Amino acid sequence: MIVRLILTYIVLVGLTTVSLSQSKDDGSGPTRIGRTPKTYPDYDKAVIPANIAPLNMVVDEKADVFTVRIKGQQGEAIELSSRSGKINIPIGQWRKLIKVNRGMRISIDVLAGSNGKWSLFEPLELTVADAEIDRYLVYRAMHPTHQHVASPIRITCRDLTTFRDWTILDGARLDNACINCHSFPANRPDQMLVGIRSSHFGIATLATRPDGHVEKIAAKFGYTSWHPSGDMAAYSINNLPMFYHAARPEPRDTVDLDSMIACYRPKSGQISLVPPLTDKQQLETWPTWSADGKYLYYCTTSKPWPERTEIPPAGYDQVRYDLMRIHFDPNTGAWGQGELVLSAKTVGGSIAMPRCSLDGRWISFCRCSYGFFPTWQHDSDIYLLDLTNGSYRIAIAEPKAQSWPCWSSNSRFLAFSSKSQDDQFTRIMICYVDPNGNLGRPFVVPQEDPLVYRSTLWAYNTPELLKDKPAISANRLYRAAMARPSVKPNLPVTSATPKAATFRPPGARD
Template sequence: MNNGFKNIILSTLCVMMSLVVASCTPSVPENAVDNGKDVTVFPDYTDVYIPYNIAPLNFHIYDSLATDFVSVVEDKSGNRLVAGGEDAQFDEDDWHTMLEANKGGDLTVTVYARIDDQWERFKPFKFHVAEEPIDEYISYRYIEASYKNYNELSICQRNLTNFDESVIISNKYLGGIDASSEYQCMNCHNYQNYHTDNFQFHVRYYLGGTIIVRDGKAEKYSLKTDSTIGAGVYTSFHPTEPIIAYSLSHTVQTFLINEADHKIEVLDTLSDLVIYHIDTNEIQIVQNSFNSFETYPSWSPDGKYLYYSSCYFELEGKDTHYELANHYDRIQYDIIRQAYDAKTRQFGEPDTVFKAKELGKSATHARVSPDGRYLLVSVGDFGNFQLHHLESDLYVKDLQTDSLHPLSKMSAMNRAESYHVWSSNGRWILFSTRREDGTYTRLYIGYFDKDGKDYKAFALPQRDPLYNKKLLKAFNLGEFMVEPVKISQQELADVIRKEAVPAKFYSNYEKKTNK
């Protein structure tokens, strides 16, 4: 075959491919009439602020009378993205090209619906494209929306610039020792300063231990010592030092029979704070006073302060669970911080930075913005497990001005807004919410600008816009990452099956009143 004939064939193929692409792209209706109606789409992406590197915001259109749809995203220069059908799914490459060219600008979204033989045009809405990017990766748990079952539980990671998702570790990959064995519960994954060469997570039950990845290599530790009440639970990796803060908690579930919207309350009957020194394999007590319950540690971005939630509750009898369960609505947490000197391993005195109890509220999950200015918390009426509290909302406190206010645009009223994290540039907040159906926890992302203003949040984009409606699992513990986890699932599984290295108690510390 000569070169001329090859060129003819290649040219013909190119033309044919162009015709196929053109035939798959729906045309924009020319004679549509304005119907003056707001369009109903799922997820609700109307008038949201989005990062310029986010995956396409595909959406499903609801209109029972329409037989066809065309959706158009247009920039100020007249460039268009067009998608047909009730599921508006946009080409990824074209989407990124348009967003990159419109940083700091607006995109207009117009939906057309064909009803009988007439095309109608809904009122347009906007995508506001922020100038700041979002971290490219997040990780989260998939877990059954139940009180006990974790037979199908996995920690996964997702590329936010597209729809690629992969499993970091799955309990089904581990399996049981035999047919009668339970699967593992795995939880509380956490990274050092958004990077994945250093991270940790817990494994419970027969292969129990804490998996710590250091410089890309994993090891399994047992953090329970004779001088502490238990192994690590909630966690925070120090941003620069080989140190991890943990709460040590005895957690129970209490089922409420007289509450219409609140069926379960999670309680800590014992709760202390420790830090673990990876280099020396030592556990050091931070707080362990008898009538105070400390939980949810979180380091400040500079590593100079440890923030946590603390509740003082005067116990009268010996049955702590019974006493707490009967007064569950009186258990309210403040936000405390203590200064920390890494060279001396010494903590300063506790300082209450958010007196939530004085407001009749309970505050948890203290997270300080990367610039050190804003304190982000979940605020509910009582308790520390806001995942089950529909009234829980996100609040931010300006640590410079001491002002406090709810993120009223980002939060949805009475929809259990809880576990939240900042992106590495401080412009995006990833949080958990039950705003879609009140049962399944989903991940949403909201924009927080340089002036401290919040904006309407949007659902984690999915290739199938109805993904959240079809998924019978909950998202849990979303975390931002600037890179993917690189260690393989096989390497992690091999370490999980090993015996745990027992931690030592750091005795050069004057213990407080023991429980």
């Protein structure tokens, strides 16, 4: 039956190639529908990497059967048929098609059949970029939490050229620990920092080394950025209480009561403060290194409240962060003084989550109404700052929050978290960026089952793109997390310093 439908489709396509602009209402061919079909996910007009996994989708139209033809300017077309509307594209055929159509367009024709009659929609169109994305995506999967209670959290790795994924670290194996703030140097997997917060195993940061060794550092690293050399990592120390709104689409909110920036050097295990970035009258957060490692960019604002204050403090929704940078000499380790790059007043909002592209041309950042955490603000959009001339422009604007942008190693793609697909659940999306900063239409990371995003209770955030597969053993990570800290830094205690949880060996109970 399926073979006959495919043959029927081929015949029908042959009948319509003479004059697709004419509607066929006389029964001699399919009726032309003057619009594209509704599909989920919606990949129409997307610009896709030349190595991305198949864009499986569901045709959201009423019909008894669907036939689909995916064709490019070169190569053999892919022909599929489905009664449910679910279109699962064979990975081998897909790879061949996008390989020979690199830098060109692909179209997807959809025929819908009911009661012996056929309807032909306007074709969906894709553009295959003349660039590949880093093969591996590391992200955090979690259930949205509205209280400080145990909730599943995993650090997961996905092969973007296939549908294979696996868990790097699961909080369930660490007494439902919170796992966060994973980071890597310059899209390389040989070193990683990841924070854990466990009632049994304490507050700590795991640091992996190229030789596979894992250190447990008795300090909570906040938002972290590796120097491109891998010799040091800058991180923020924050005091971030949650609070809740009674009436708005996103009830959760947070405020940065106190923060500063420190540096960790993995070879020595030394942690030190960055003196210009520890001003008690300022809030300094979101460090990110320039591609050449000579500047550390960060976000800052004046601290408007005293050490002891109510939650949330008065005026919290008037706090807006500027984008700054400070010079660093890798040879001497000397720091310069902070200088303004882009002000909150100039962009008309607060700047957060800056990330530098590895070609040295761009900084992506989030702009939101106030504060430092755009994920919980519906008006958060992603901007691009051109470092060659200081100009900036909106890059990704959607009705829902866009956050956590990160760059591919070739600076041609952004991966980011978005609520554009769903009000409550962040999904990871990919967007092409050409050398001049022009962006293609973003698309959600494809799944083997295209209906996954409609049924899963997992939210996906904090994407990081990697050139190679993380080689660290999960068992080594768990053993290190359950052990006593191997590095105990001596830092001054401020209100931004998290209180250490008491370490208890495995099996201990409250």
